[in-house]
Amino acid sequence: MHIPDGFINVATAAGAAVVAVGGLGASLRRTGQDLAERQIPFAGLTAAFIFAVQMLNFPVGAGTSGHLLGGALAAILLGPWLGALAVTVVVFVQALMFADGGVVAIGLNVLNMALVTSFVGWGVFRALVKVFPKGAPTVMVASMVAAALSVLASSMAFVLEYAIGGEGGARLQAVFQAMVGVHSLIGIGEGIITALAIGAVLAVRPDLVKGVSDLRQQRIATTPSTRSIIAFVGGGLVIALALVFLVAPIASGDPDGLERVAIDTGFISSAEDHQGGGPLANYGVKGIESERTGTILSGAIGVGATFAVGLIVATLRRRRRSA
Numbered sequence: 613m614h615i616p617d618g619f620i621n622v623a624t625a626a627g628a629a630v631v632a633v634g635g636l637g638a639s640l641r642r643t644g645q646d647l648a649e650r651q652i653p654f655a656g657l658t659a660a661f662i663f664a665v666q667m668l669n670f671p672v673g674a675g676t677s678g679h680l681l682g683g684a685l686a687a688i689l690l691g692p693w694l695g696a697l698a699v700t701v702v703v704f705v706q707a708l709m710f711a712d713g714g715v716v717a718i719g720l721n722v723l724n725m726a727l728v729t730s731f732v733g734w735g736v737f738r739a740l741v742k743v744f745p746k747g748a749p750t751v752m753v754a755s756m757v758a759a760a761l762s763v764l765a766s767s768m769a770f771v772l773e774y775a776i777g778g779e780g781g782a783r784l785q786a787v788f789q790a791m792v793g794v795h796s797l798i799g800i801g802e803g804i805i806t807a808l809a810i811g812a813v814l815a816v817r818p819d820l821v822k823g824v825s826d827l828r829q830q831r832i833a834t835t836p837s838t839r840s841i842i843a844f845v846g847g848g849l850v851i852a853l854a855l856v857f858l859v860a861p862i863a864s865g866d867p868d869g870l871e872r873v874a875i876d877t878g879f880i881s882s883a884e885d886h887q888g889g890g891p892l893a894n895y896g897v898k899g900i901e902s903e904r905t906g907t908i909l910s911g912a913i914g915v916g917a918t919f920a921v922g923l924i925v926a927t928l929r930r931r932r933r934s935a
Contacts, residue, residue: 613681613766613795613870614706615721617714618884624777629719635727636700642693644929651690652926653845654820657852658686659698659922660915661809663705664852667860667895667911669868670801676872677864678798681766683729684737684759685806688823689813692734694926699726701922705914711886711893724769733762737823746827748814752807759806760799767795770870780879790873798869817844849919856911860895861904 620628662682669677682702686695703721706712713721740754771788778787813821867875874880891898892913896906 613679613721613725613770613868614703614713615717615724615770615870616883617716617887618779618882619714619874619879620717620720620773621777621779622716624773625716625720627776628723628773632719632722632727635696636722639693639696639727640929643697643926646691647694647926647930649930650820650841651694651822652930653841653923655690655694655698655926656919656921656923657845657848658689658695659701660919661848661852662686662699663702663914663918664855664860664911665805666702666706667863667907667914668855669864669866671864671866672794672797672801672869675866676794676797677866677868678794678801679868680802680805681725681729681763683726683731683766684733684755684762684802685809687730687734688737688755688758688806688810689821691822692730694822695734696726696730697925698922699730701925702726702918705918705921708888709890709892709917710895710910710914711889712895714884715887720770720773724766724773728766728769729762732765733758734823736761741824741827748811751814751821751824752811755810756803756807758803760796760803763795763799763802764792767791767869778879780874780882782874782877782879786877787873787879790877791869794869794872820844849915852915853912856915857908860911861907 662680662685665680666682667679669679672678683695683699686698689695690698700722703713703718703725707715707718707721737754737758740757741751744750744754768791771784771791774782774787775784810821814824818824871880874883886893892910895910896903897909900906900909
């Protein structure tokens with residue numbers, strides 16, 4: 613779903629950037645108002661985990677792969693405001709360090725992958741858990757549905773952007789049909805991954821799941837210790853790194869949903885080379901010939917970078933509120 617430069621014209625990309633900045637500004641303000649101390653390291657972990665899982669492209673059809681977007685997952689864990697910021701951290705690190713997603717298109721990718729997915733995912737999730745009986749199974753099903761619909765919403769946002777300023781001359785109806793079709797399948801994978809992740813956190817630290825913080829059975833009587841939070845975050849980072857070491861090197865190499873649509877509908881030729889590049893471009897390491905080793909090292913660096921930036925963003929918002 614990472615949009616490269618060239619798919620959407622500069623004027624439309626600039627307009628999306630303005631909308632994204634407004635959304636991020638609102639997210640920063642709201643995060644500063646209600647950010648809990650224990651959420652600070654968890655925000656960094658969420659960003660790092662989403663980065664790691666986004667490296668795990670899974671097959672969804674002949675010659676097509678998908679990967680987690682993570683907005684619904686982040687929103688359910690952290691709330692939509694902080695969740696959107698966590699995914700934004702991932703988008704920026706990917707674009708600037710790994711040449712994944714265009715530089716001019718950063719605003720488009722933040723809007724589609726962070727803001728749309730987080731707020732659509734949160735809205736669907738909260739609507740479902742309020743209507744159906746409370747309990748872990750319901751939360752997991754609600755997470756699955758919310759994540760799947762968030763992917764569809766993100767794909768529809770791209771279709772709208774392509775209608776306004778798409779390059780390459782593809783027919784809008786063809787783009788719409790292809791995007792909805794392939795991302796319906798990707799949404800199933802996103803829903804399963806999100807449900808499993810939410811279920812795992814609920815099993816060990818339900819107090820960290822913002823989306824169910826007001827449900828009676830999830831309330832806790834005591835404040836969790838700093839040591840327990842550090843242990844949980846440390847364990848989560850180990851899992852993220854394990855995914856990078858063990859699964860990322862064998863992930864599907866097929867084009868992802870957006871790239872497949874661009875190929876099939878004929879606007880792939882409008883993609884431009886990344887303006888930054890760098891030693892970690894395409895999730896490798898410059899100078900290391902082994903693709904597997906390069907993937908592992910770049911992934912580990914990405915996990916560390918997203919964790920650190922996510923932690924810094926949350927810490928700064930907490931300090932500003934305290935001041």
